[in-house]
Amino acid sequence: xxxxxxxxxxxxxxxxxxTGRQQGQRWTSADMTASHQSGLLKQLDQQRRQELFxxxxxxxxxxxxxxxxxxxxxxxxxxxMFLSQGAKDCSLEPxxxxxxxxxPDTFTVILDFVYSGQLELTSSNVIEVMSxxxxxxxxxxxxxxxxxxKSSLEISAKEDSNEQYLCLSDGSPPxxxxxxxxxxxxxxxxxxxxxxxxxxxxxxxxxKEEYQGGALSPKTTARHQSPPPEQSLEAxxxxxxxxxxxxxxxxxxxxxxxxxxxxxxxxxxxxxSPTIDLQRASSHKxxxxxxxxxxxxxxxxxxxxxxxxxxxxxxxxxxxxTHTVKRKADLKRHLRCHTGERPYPCQxxxxxxxxxxxxxxxxxxxxxxxxxxxxxxxxxxxELSGRVVCEGTRRYRLCDVCIQETGxxxxxxxxxDGAPVDEPGLLLGVDEGQEENREVTWLMDDDELAEDSxxxxxxxxxxxxxxxxxxxxxxxx
DNA sequence: CTGGGGATGGGGCCC
DNA sequence: GGGGCCCCATCCCCA
Numbered sequence: 001x002x003x004x005x006x007x008x009x010x011x012x013x014x015x016x017x018x019t020g021r022q023q024g025q026r027w028t029s030a031d032m033t034a035s036h037q038s039g040l041l042k043q044l045d046q047q048r049r050q051e052l053f054x055x056x057x058x059x060x061x062x063x064x065x066x067x068x069x070x071x072x073x074x075x076x077x078x079x080x081m082f083l084s085q086g087a088k089d090c091s092l093e094p095x096x097x098x099x100x101x102x103x104p105d106t107f108t109v110i111l112d113f114v115y116s117g118q119l120e121l122t123s124s125n126v127i128e129v130m131s132x133x134x135x136x137x138x139x140x141x142x143x144x145x146x147x148x149x150k151s152s153l154e155i156s157a158k159e160d161s162n163e164q165y166l167c168l169s170d171g172s173p174p175x176x177x178x179x180x181x182x183x184x185x186x187x188x189x190x191x192x193x194x195x196x197x198x199x200x201x202x203x204x205x206x207x208k209e210e211y212q213g214g215a216l217s218p219k220t221t222a223r224h225q226s227p228p229p230e231q232s233l234e235a236x237x238x239x240x241x242x243x244x245x246x247x248x249x250x251x252x253x254x255x256x257x258x259x260x261x262x263x264x265x266x267x268x269x270x271x272x273s274p275t276i277d278l279q280r281a282s283s284h285k286x287x288x289x290x291x292x293x294x295x296x297x298x299x300x301x302x303x304x305x306x307x308x309x310x311x312x313x314x315x316x317x318x319x320x321x322t323h324t325v326k327r328k329a330d331l332k333r334h335l336r337c338h339t340g341e342r343p344y345p346c347q348x349x350x351x352x353x354x355x356x357x358x359x360x361x362x363x364x365x366x367x368x369x370x371x372x373x374x375x376x377x378x379x380x381x382x383e384l385s386g387r388v389v390c391e392g393t394r395r396y397r398l399c400d401v402c403i404q405e406t407g408x409x410x411x412x413x414x415x416x417d418g419a420p421v422d423e424p425g426l427l428l429g430v431d432e433g434q435e436e437n438r439e440v441t442w443l444m445d446d447d448e449l450a451e452d453s454x455x456x457x458x459x460x461x462x463x464x465x466x467x468x469x470x471x472x473x474x475x476x477x
Numbered sequence: 478c479t480g481g482g483g484a485t486g487g488g489g490c491c492c
Numbered sequence: 493g494g495g496g497c498c499c500c501a502t503c504c505c506c507a
Contacts, residue, residue: 323488329493330488337487357496358486365484378482 077137
């Protein structure tokens, strides 16, 4: 770059306009800037389509795309790295890049976006475009894809909320399930009937309508030319906790911490309507997860990395975060932390889990008192010496010593028929299903424990539609 | 306020 | 691909 000497120091040469601005002579406006940028981009796009001055060849699965280095450099972190490596190479040979990790159609969408600022997202290509954008390190495209998905799921969540509103119209307070993130606020929202219009199509129509009406913020309109600086992924993630029902890992964990304890300390949900409602919401979430899975193309993340011996290894990349896994099954498992899908409900307390093993662990710990440790003195007990104490649906063991020391009083079930022993001050004949707000405590023998606990855990991957009946049964068993 | 422990959830990997 | 085990991180309660 040409340098000029100014007061004994060298400064970069300034264009006329900048000098003019310093002197207050520059005449400009936002419209003029936008018009100029738009025109320039159009010109570049025309050049690309006419293959004029293209100095970069991109081969995607055998299909050749011609483009301009400068444009790719300015749009993609991947190309910035790639082209920087050859920047010192002053040869006139066009730079060449080859990809097999996404389809030519997907790259067409991305390249069109680069040259026009218009991102043609559809329900069928959003995942693949997002994955490719992740590979190419195009954060703005990723953000737009995320917004597209989030907006769709927001509609879904509104539908869920609306259902909840309808279910709770009898005035019952909404019950927040521990495991599920159900929107609490009822939202007036028209619910489309299945088959009438797809979630994605509805969302696109809404986006288009809002955009045309000028009601949509630039963030969700996939405009490329002037993305605000705060529109980074990090900022986006920060907003998720309050705005979007589609959490990243970070926000998921934050929220998890907030809700988790409520679940473990509150009594089981005994009011049927909210439970059913949560199940419906969860069912809806599972459906959305299924839709997401259905839209996952094989592309989802076939990312070529390299082993120590420089041999390529295939990994599957999560389209929603930077996580990669070796197996597709592991990716599916991982995706549950994004979709919120919890297909394994505890039949005893309605808490839901993402994995069967977590459900099993929870059930054995919380409801079966499988740990042979006295909860009070922490000493090891045996099946015989450790008496099982029940609090609601929670069960744990106390050794005889701790029971005597604490003067433990509660409902003591007869070991033979399970009926409470008639003692003064005990809650007799109180069923938790009938007296949900009273903490019923009793002792239980191992015989009874073995008899009923094994049957309690009905492990199944739930088809939520049938869930309400089965859970009602176990709630009162 | 702090450390320990329980509960939960996610990742890696073997079967 | 699913099930299961192990390990680890995080959050929260409690002493």
